[in-house]
Amino acid sequence: MPQIFHKILLVLSLMAATLAQAQLSIEITGAGANRIPVAIANFTGDAAAAQVVTSTVRADLERSGLFKLVDPGGATLDENAQINFGDWKGRGADALAAGSLARGGDGRMEARFRLYDTQKQVALGGAVFVTGNDQLRAAGHRIADYIYEKLTGEKGVFSTRIAYVVKTGGQFRLHIADADGQGAATALSSSEPIISPVWSPDGSKLAYVSFEKKKPVIYVHSLASGQRQVVANFKGSNSAPAWSPDGRRLAIVLSKDGNSQIYLVNADGTGVQRLTQSAGIDTEPRYSADGGTIYFTSDRGGSPQIYRMGANGGDAQRVTFDGSYNVSPRPSADGKSLAFITRRDGRFQLAVMDLASKQVQVLTDSHKDESPSFAPNSRMILIATEIGGRGVLSAVSSDGRIKQRLSISAGDVREPAWGPFIQ
Amino acid sequence: MKKLLIPALLSALIVGCSSTPVDETSGAPVESRSGSGVTPVTAGGLDSRGLPRELTDPKSVLSQRSIYFDLDKYEVKDEYRDLVGAHAKYLVANRGFKMLIQGNTDERGSREYNLSLGQKRSDAVKRSLIMLGAKEDQVESVSLGEEKPKNAGHDEAAWADNRRADMLYKAPDGRGEF
Numbered sequence: 267m268p269q270i271f272h273k274i275l276l277v278l279s280l281m282a283a284t285l286a287q288a289q290l291s292i293e294i295t296g297a298g299a300n301r302i303p304v305a306i307a308n309f310t311g312d313a314a315a316a317q318v319v320t321s322t323v324r325a326d327l328e329r330s331g332l333f334k335l336v337d338p339g340g341a342t343l344d345e346n347a348q349i350n351f352g353d354w355k356g357r358g359a360d361a362l363a364a365g366s367l368a369r370g371g372d373g374r375m376e377a378r379f380r381l382y383d384t385q386k387q388v389a390l391g392g393a394v395f396v397t398g399n400d401q402l403r404a405a406g407h408r409i410a411d412y413i414y415e416k417l418t419g420e421k422g423v424f425s426t427r428i429a430y431v432v433k434t435g436g437q438f439r440l441h442i443a444d445a446d447g448q449g450a451a452t453a454l455s456s457s458e459p460i461i462s463p464v465w466s467p468d469g470s471k472l473a474y475v476s477f478e479k480k481k482p483v484i485y486v487h488s489l490a491s492g493q494r495q496v497v498a499n500f501k502g503s504n505s506a507p508a509w510s511p512d513g514r515r516l517a518i519v520l521s522k523d524g525n526s527q528i529y530l531v532n533a534d535g536t537g538v539q540r541l542t543q544s545a546g547i548d549t550e551p552r553y554s555a556d557g558g559t560i561y562f563t564s565d566r567g568g569s570p571q572i573y574r575m576g577a578n579g580g581d582a583q584r585v586t587f588d589g590s591y592n593v594s595p596r597p598s599a600d601g602k603s604l605a606f607i608t609r610r611d612g613r614f615q616l617a618v619m620d621l622a623s624k625q626v627q628v629l630t631d632s633h634k635d636e637s638p639s640f641a642p643n644s645r646m647i648l649i650a651t652e653i654g655g656r657g658v659l660s661a662v663s664s665d666g667r668i669k670q671r672l673s674i675s676a677g678d679v680r681e682p683a684w685g686p687f688i689q
Numbered sequence: 690m691k692k693l694l695i696p697a698l699l700s701a702l703i704v705g706c707s708s709t710p711v712d713e714t715s716g717a718p719v720e721s722r723s724g725s726g727v728t729p730v731t732a733g734g735l736d737s738r739g740l741p742r743e744l745t746d747p748k749s750v751l752s753q754r755s756i757y758f759d760l761d762k763y764e765v766k767d768e769y770r771d772l773v774g775a776h777a778k779y780l781v782a783n784r785g786f787k788m789l790i791q792g793n794t795d796e797r798g799s800r801e802y803n804l805s806l807g808q809k810r811s812d813a814v815k816r817s818l819i820m821l822g823a824k825e826d827q828v829e830s831v832s833l834g835e836e837k838p839k840n841a842g843h844d845e846a847a848w849a850d851n852r853r854a855d856m857l858y859k860a861p862d863g864r865g866e867f
Binding site for chain 2: 461462503524547563607634637
């Protein structure tokens with residue numbers, strides 16, 4: 267028995283070692299102007315477990331750029347402790363979280379915490395998350411989401427996941443990781459390119475384009491089972507999948523009838539129906555959050571620009587007008603803005619359009635931004651960009667103020683896709 | 690030794706200095722001369738691999754397989770009219786041969802848009818060949834977008850190399866693509 271246990275331990279530590287190499291490292295290169303000062307006390311109970319949880323909470327809040335972490339000065343407080351509000355106000359904290367880690371009857375860990383407003387001297391609420399020992403960081407993300415929502419009024423995205431493609435030498439790997447880049451797992455390895463991953467609305471599947479059949483073919487891949495299904499493999503190219511918000515259909519791009527045109531297909535690959543009828547290129551379809559509109563890229567006006575049409579096709583209206591290259595439209599989940607890539611003076615940069623005012627703001631000063639992807643709370647946009655000749659991911663707040671860079675030591679990172687809220 | 694080096698150096702110079710696309714033939718003589726200095730010849734118009742010498746001999750116009758495009762463009766430029774014409778003529782005279790056209794783009798901009806742009810480029814070459822007599826089922830056009838750059842560089846010269854459609858033949862016995 268002990269031998270088996272040791273073997274399992276060995277395997278686990280080997281896995282941890284391989285994962286560490288494939289881990290994204292995060293660097294924060296900008297922060298919000300008015301950060302909320304918040305203190306996270308050390309939680310009571312199992313010290314090692316509590317440390318994992320509190321350090322995850324602190325790192326999440328810090329990374330968001332919206333909070334300033336106040337040093338708790340070694341204070342260890344559980345969720346029922348008497349709070350000396352004056353003391354915490356004195357340290358400069360507007361909010362304080364305290365909590366505990368305890369092993370439940372079934373061997374799982376229970377993380378309890380309470381959040382306080384030190385100005386009003388009241389508890390803002392609390393929660394308990396039950397988790398396995400290996401899921402302590404997930405509990406930390408949940409707590410950070412709770413604190414984020416209570417203090418900013420918006421839902422947090424610390425518990426969400428991201429997908430991206432890593433190219434190392436001639437090898438392509440589709441990775442799934444936590445939003446902080448930790449816990450990366452490989453969903454697919456291939457010696458041929460993998461592009462355009464998109465999450466199903468329920469977060470259980472990814473659609474993407476793989477060149478493993480020596481040409482672009484669209485797959486739907488169930489993450490838990492690893493089961494893959496070909497959704498479109500017609501003559502020519504099959505690419506640019508986009509889920510309808512109800513998860514039942516995909517807008518895709520096929521060149522089977524000549525030019526790249528937009529089609530609809532059921533998520534199981536049946537019922538292909540053509541949506542656009544143009545003489546040029548129509549590609550990169552994306553549904554608006556309400557499902558009523560499809561944004562897409564077309565060169566029908568002579569240069570690649572962003573257009574929109576009803577979800578069942580029909581007349582299209584041009585959306586972008588500045589410059590000769592505006593591509594990769596991504597409507598935000600709150601319906602207010604549209605992220606896209608614009609070419610300015612030969613540089614490819616992330617831009618955001620306020621859909622009500624049509625005002626466009628360029629958010630980066632980089633030269634090779636690609637593949638924007640909104641966080642499900644619409645506050646951050648994940649992009650692929652290039653720094654020092656290497657592909658990295660960058661997260662930029664939709665006001666351009668907060669910037670984080672996610673890079674991987676061993677390869678080029680590209681094609682990011684931010685997953686939906688965890689249900 | 691000297692005799693071997695000079696053509697090799699010349700070719701290297703041509704490749705090195707040129708910022709405009711260089712077709713693959715300028716590299717080929719170096720390869721064939723650097724070994725024994727003897728190019729094997731098989732009688733009957735076939736090369737050592739049994740493929741038509743007309744298609745593979747670097748001196749033959751049909752060994753030129755690449756058509757280069759301007760930025761954001763997918764029109765076949767006039768300077769390639771003769772080359773496309775020669776290939777169309779071969780396909781008309783050799784109905785058993787098929788052709789695969791791979792469209793490529795440089796690395797800049799959207800991967801998905803580039804996939805469509807590469808398709809437009811290969812389609813444009815295909816359309817020209819068919820207008821000149823090639824049969825629809827003889828020619829297939831596909832796109833590799835920006836995913837398979839021939840030139841791994843990140844400068845204007847590399848980008849020009851990669852804005853390209855390649856014509857690959859498939860022999861009647863199924864051998865290809867060459």
